[in-house]
Amino acid sequence: MTGSDKTSKIEEWGDADHFRSKVAYWAEKMRVEPKRVSLRPMTTKWASCSTNGLVSFSTQLLNESPEFGEYVIVHELLHLKIPNHSKLFKSILTAHLPDWKERAGLTAGRSLDEGMELR
Numbered sequence: 001m002t003g004s005d006k007t008s009k010i011e012e013w014g015d016a017d018h019f020r021s022k023v024a025y026w027a028e029k030m031r032v033e034p035k036r037v038s039l040r041p042m043t044t045k046w047a048s049c050s051t052n053g054l055v056s057f058s059t060q061l062l063n064e065s066p067e068f069g070e071y072v073i074v075h076e077l078l079h080l081k082i083p084n085h086s087k088l089f090k091s092i093l094t095a096h097l098p099d100w101k102e103r104a105g106l107t108a109g110r111s112l113d114e115g116m117e118l119r
């Protein structure tokens, strides 16, 4: 590891603010404007997103690898544009995170959000 890493790669989540700053980074990059982003304990899934622009992430994500957390962020923010897991959804996801399938496989257990599994 050197200090000149110019990618957005992160070693681990610092705290909730770190996570939120990553959400803000991706929201700007993806040109979406979530009305509100909340981090809260969620027992059955990693994240959710409502049609009125509220995006919620499980605080449990802070204990997972950043690669996985970042995938969840991009996935949920993309739902603000596309509310399903269609081919279009997957192709845009791939454009932003070409390795999303690997990232999604970094953890097992609860589902990412309601509906279809994306693995």
Ligand SMILES: [Zn+2]
Pocket: 075, 079, 084, 085, 112, 113, 114, 118
């Ligand atoms: Zn989804």
